[in-house]
Amino acid sequence: MIKGLYVHIPFCRNICGYCDFAKCRYEKNLADRYLLHLNREISEITQTNFDSIYIGGGTPTALSYEQLEELLQMLSRFKVEKEYTIEINPETFDMEKAELIKKYGVNRVSVGIQSFNEQLLAHMGRAHHNIDVHNTFRALDKVGISNRSIDLMYGFHNQTLGELLDDLNKAVRMNITHISIYALEVYPQTPFGMAGYQRVDDETDFLMYQTIIDFLNSHSFRQYETSNFALTTYQSEHNMLYWRYEDYLGVGLGASGKIRNLRYDNTRNFMDYIHDHYRKTEYKLTMKDQRFEAVMMNLRLLKGINIKEYDYRFETGLLALYHDAIEKNVNKGLLEIVDGYLRVTDKGLFVLNDILVDFMD
Secondary structure: OOOEEEEEEOEEOOOOOOOOOOOEEOOHHHHHHHHHHHHHHHHOOOOOEEEEEEEEEOOHHHOOHHHHHHHHHHHOOOEEEEEEEEEEOHHHOOHHHHHHHHHOOOOEEEEEEEOOOHHHHHHHOOOOOHHHHHHHHHHHHHHOOOOEEEEEEEOOOOOOHHHHHHHHHHHHOOOOOEEEEEEOOOOOOOHHHHOOOOOOOHHHHHHHHHHHHHHHHOOOOEEEEOOEEEOOOOOOHHHHHHHOOOOEEEEOOOOEEEEOOEEEEEOOOHHHHOOOOOEEEEEEOOHHHHHHHHHHHHOOEOOOEEHHHHHHHHOOOHHHHOHHHHHHHHHOOOEEEEOOEEEEOOOHHHHHHHHHHHHHO
16 A cells, blocks of 8 residues: 655745745636646545645645635545645635644644744745744644644854754744754755855854754754654654655655656646646666665664665665675764664764765765
């Protein structure tokens, strides 16, 4: 059974400077057309239940109430066994939408806060204010959705360490279960990229990341993946599918999926999508591809790679297959083997990409 379904809603009320996801400005007629063709793509799914469904974007809550209900209705034929998540932007959420998502069984939300500093929010191109965050959480309280993740960001050139600590302090005081915090990346086709935006230097980036880890771990939000922290039992079920290198379906503009040895990417071209040309590329993954991708994803988890399970799954010996890469990085203090797991050390966490390059050789 494929365990996860990702559904992409590309519409946003405004475009943030850093965002590289498939997105476009919300227009009612465009959204109506998109949902029609999204429903056609979803209708091709024969499986009837999933461990998790994740509605992301873009901004799913940028849809009108009626459009959001149409989306939830088309997904209602699937039984969700564990976790049903929708992404929320505070400026596009209200009590009516809170009641709606509760009605259709959504039991987890991911709220795009990014920062509590309103000057920094304006710098990013975000449209919400802190009062919108307050109202969002009040609505979630009233409908009883208590499993809540928030997104934060760091690494903007005008962001100080003190401002980052202020964000973290405010975050841990909220009624939340999970925090995802991402370093700014500047992609060429984003507003930041086209403007030649410069993020913080590497030394400041390192200091900020270390501060985040130390602060959140000391406030009951335990790091379990490079960018994710959770209270004891609230790790993201859906995202764990990716990091465990399990199979999942993706539908909608720019969505991706993996089914056994097939990986696919949907088109990011809106006109292609609404002419039902969903699929852009498909890749047949060799066994070598799968073995490396599993290492790449598993090492993002602080728990690391279960060596015995890896050997059984890929009919190989991990320690022998990647002997040179493992030995090199163990000797440098970047990897370690503990209780049957190969994992990054505290030092290795900061240079994971460099470690993975050794596994590509």
